[in-house]
Amino acid sequence: MIQAVLIFNNHGKPRLSKFYTPVTSAEQSTLLAQIFQLVSDRPAGLCNFLDAPGLVFPGGKSRRGVAKGKSKSNALRRLNEYQPDDEEGENDEEDELRVIYRHYATLYFVFVVDGGESELGILDLIQVFVESLDRSFENVCELDLIFHFDEVILVLAEIIQGGLVLETNITEISTRFHEAAAQRKASASSVKEILPSSLASIAADTANGIRRGGPPGGGRLGVSTGDNVRNVAGRWLQGLGFGA
């Protein structure tokens, strides 16, 4: 199962955080910081998998309290907690959490998964996610993700539902997304019907202006994604049928 999907930029600013297990806000921020710490340390070109023993990923049980942020206290707590159950060794391996990430231009895409997922498969899935975003936003860049975080979540919802992979076909994903977007627009324009048409167009213009006129920078993801990733992924992706 996929436990969490995170997007953050090179400075650790969250762009998307989606947890598929109940995690309180405070824990979410802690985890985000921890994972960023893990991931940002790594130079490019190394492997994209990380064992994440330091992560305090709370399960449903309340006995795992809020992580205190400092790894020292975590370590201490874990030590204390884990002394009694030595025999868990076998299960451990199966349910070991793994952080799988990819780094595109300014953004890190991070998936936290358990042992039931195929590592290489998830790596492909990140690729699917990014390409879907690319199609949905037409050359996606960090700013798109910032200003349309809700839509990013919707794209993600077409790929993963409740921690399980829903769809891996990019065409299907973007079709669904555009379908929903169309409906949304339709319902949004019904609001505008109430307004005098001239005002509505002004409002729309302003909205557009705001949208287009966002601060520059943030680097186009699309280009680098496309080439860079396709090359990297292509090497061992061959035969994985997400394109077809």
Place this chain on the structure above:
Amino acid sequence: MSFQLQNSEVLARLKPFGILFEKSLTDLIKGIRGHSKESPESLLQFFDTVIVECKNELATSDLETKAMAILKLTYLEMYGFDMSWSNFQILEVMASSKFQQKRIGYLAVIQSFKNDQDLLILATNQFKKDLNSYNHTEIGLALSGIATIVTPNLAKDINDDVVMKLSHSSPYIRKKAMLAMYKVILQYPESLRANFQRIIDKLDDEDTAVVSATINVICEISKKNPNIFVGYLPKFFSIMNNTSNNWLVIRILKLFQSLSKVEPRMKKRIMPSIVELMTKTNAYSLIYECINCIVSGDMLSADSSRDQETGKLCLDKLLLMFAKSDYNLVFVGLLTMYKILKKFPALIDDGAVRSFVLAHLGGNDIIIKEKALELCDLLVNEDNIGEIVKKLLFQLMPPESLDGKPSPKLIPERLRVSIASKIVSIASSNNYSNIPNFKWYVAVLKDIFNLSLFPESLVADNLISFESTKTIANLIGNEYVSLCIKVPSLRPTILNQVIIDATQDTRILEVCPVFLKYIYWIIGEYVDEIEYVGYDEEDETKVESLGLKLSSQVSIFNTLVNCQIDISLKRTSKKHFPISDKLRFLADSDVLTLLIQALVKLYSGILNTYLTLYGVNGELPRDKFIQMAYFLSKLINFLSNFEQHYHYEVQERSLSWLEFLKLCLEAMMGGDLAPIRELELEDLEYYKKLQVSEELEQELDLENSSDSDSDENLISNMSLNESVQSEEPEVSVLATDDLETFELAAEGRALALLNDLQSESGAKPETANELESIPMLLHPILSSMLKSHEIRPVAKNSQSNVPFPEELDLERQIVHSEELQGFEDEAEDELYDDTYIEEQLSSEQNSILPDSDVEREEARRKKERAARLQDDPYYLKSDEKKSKVSAKRKPKPLSPSPDQTRSPLLLSLAEIGESKRPKSLKSKVLKKEKVMVLDDEVVGNASPAPEEPVIKKPQKKTANVFKIDASNLEGFDLESSAKETTPGVDEYNIDLDAIRKLLAEDVEKKLKKKSKKSKSKSDTKTDAGKSTKSTKTDSKAGKSESREELVSNGEGPGTEIKTKKKKKKRAVIAD
């Protein structure tokens, strides 16, 4: 009502103008960006105002405004702001008829709802309504929502609606419904029972995505309980063979992995296909999953040669993958390689594997390094251990950047710990059988310690956490201890090369006082084994080596004990004995408890050396005698620091030893402390001088070399003086903490001692020194108490295997009550006689009586006492005792102490002293490179714990620490899967049994009886299984039991239901 409507309408109409007052999400985000550039405070302030605004917006009745506020809050939630207070408004927005708003509502629900029971009840209706909407997108939205926030109650209520969607016309809805089903089942296991067939049917859906989703769900459930779906193996198998979708194939492979745990026979059918798939496909991810399925699914058995071939094939494939030099492939490859090699150690001989692993061990990716590290112990043998350990040690050194300076980036703490523990575990495996040369190993340990705890490059004290320091210190410390115990010939080496330095090293005290625990223990235990090898050929040098031994002992002693000198000199900085001073205030009471014990042993060791060096028939010349007394008084002084220690154990130990030692001192000096004072004053004088000379040196700003020169002069001067004066201030000279001076001092010291000896032998004892006899309390009682049993390694579980002595009859009354009365008084007298009074008397009288008389007297008394004790119930007769002890543990008197047979009391005293240490039975000796390694001793023929040397324990702990979060997430799922197992076991194992039955040749007959039995069994089991774990193991046990029945009787359990299901099963098998 009408007013409200109007109101909202007005607001809506005013909206275009109100845009100035309501902030959109875009404004919010821009605001955050702007303010975060300014300062964190302004950002926080901004957040506060925004949240207040949102609150106000939520209070309006305009849905559009509310939706926007909710959207903003959802965004803020990502920054860690709680939005649970807005749950009701979220519901409101969710209920909007406008898709745009509904979408925002669902978004907020998905992101923020955290099992809020009250609200979920309200939400249930909304879910139901949306599920039955005509709009596919809305249904999809609702299904996503359910999949995220489902709770047991919601699951129960919503179950039927979700199930209906499984047969929706749109595949999009069907697959979403299927995934939502999984979450429903987790919360409401009954649903699986009721809708089992519908789920299975979805495996035949015409849309691949739906099939994929179904497999996905089955895979997740099977991970928790593989028994449920094991009957549909053939179905899965055919799906795998017929699809070209690699995602789906990978999923099914994962599923097989879980299923093969409960159905080992499936591998015969499946493995060939997987191998075929593996060789055919080009996708590396698929190749890897094939290998992983074979290996992790436990489909290879170690003793089948065909399986070994498959293993070899997998390994070759892996190596092929590695050739791509993609780190991701290397990572997963190493994971599986470990499993293959563990199963078929023979495959390691492939040179490619070894060189590959070693190459990645030295690579620059830390994660890969860690994985390669795990593989290390599989690669090691006696020939290459040196190379591999060297490689590992290199990893502890900070990587050098191009300009040759150590790069500022240090090796991560975690890696340091795991490398350290890996080296130790490699070396200590199989009772150190891989170690070619133990001196090398000691050096390695020393390197690990220094490299990992005292990296040279940086002021790294803060860079490694206290916990890791402790782990490493414990690891290395334990290793030294176990080496000392197990490899007797190594003790002098360890003492000389490690321990002596370690006691003088203030850094250890600052960084990892835990380490001292082991150091002190070793000092205490093996103080007599400090040896200077290479000296003991000739007689003369033997004396010299003894002198060196004594000087090291004394210098250790002084380092630890001499804090009083600094106090008297009122030195606050640049102390002569910083360690001793710090020890007084050491927080770690574990170390102190050991230190107290060790100091007493150390003193006893010094005394022994004195006796061998200067002693004549157990007596010492007057000056030496006084020196011993002086040492004793120093020890007493030091220990009295702990009289009031807050830790009860420290206090207790120091107090009881103090009592004993004070008695000894009294016995030695009899209240006349003047000679000790004298020595003390001389000592003080000396250090004052040293101080002055140091200050002088500082003023003159002398070079180091001349510094030590002057030191040497000083020392030799002193020792010359000493031989004239027959006093001994230079003993303390040795104790400077500077290693350099220490060595010089040791030399000077040895010289002095030689001089001493010569002068003594020349002039004979009578001239200057009359002999003084050491009080019996100190010798032999103290030393025999501490030394009469050697410590041996004992296997972990031996204690429980100690056989109950046959002749021990606890029922039999040994003494009748009337006899008892008479003995009591006598026994009391006896106590005094034995320990205190007698020693007092003898120590005083003995000095008057000639030796032979003493002995005779002794013998006579012994005999007398033996006679008296004949019937004493409190004493075991010596022969009786022997037999009993031998029945228990056959102690082998290695160092026969002079008083072994002297009195039973002594023996028992010694035993009390030793009782907390492991005892020995028979030592099996393992010859290896001229070094004897003692095996763990095993009591009886019961097998001990599988080769777990003492060191193993801390390692295991570290391993645990690093694995920790592996199962963290388990809780949520498992808990529910426990519930799910309950129906699963009693209903669905029938499917499994049906299959088994078909596989087995002859069925029929007697079925009813058997099946009933097994059914009732599984029933009770499910009842009992409340917690996840127990349910799991129970069901497993139940399975294996029923399997056994199958095998032995060749029949499968069947029930009434069986006949019903049988047909279906046959059909399944057929395809």
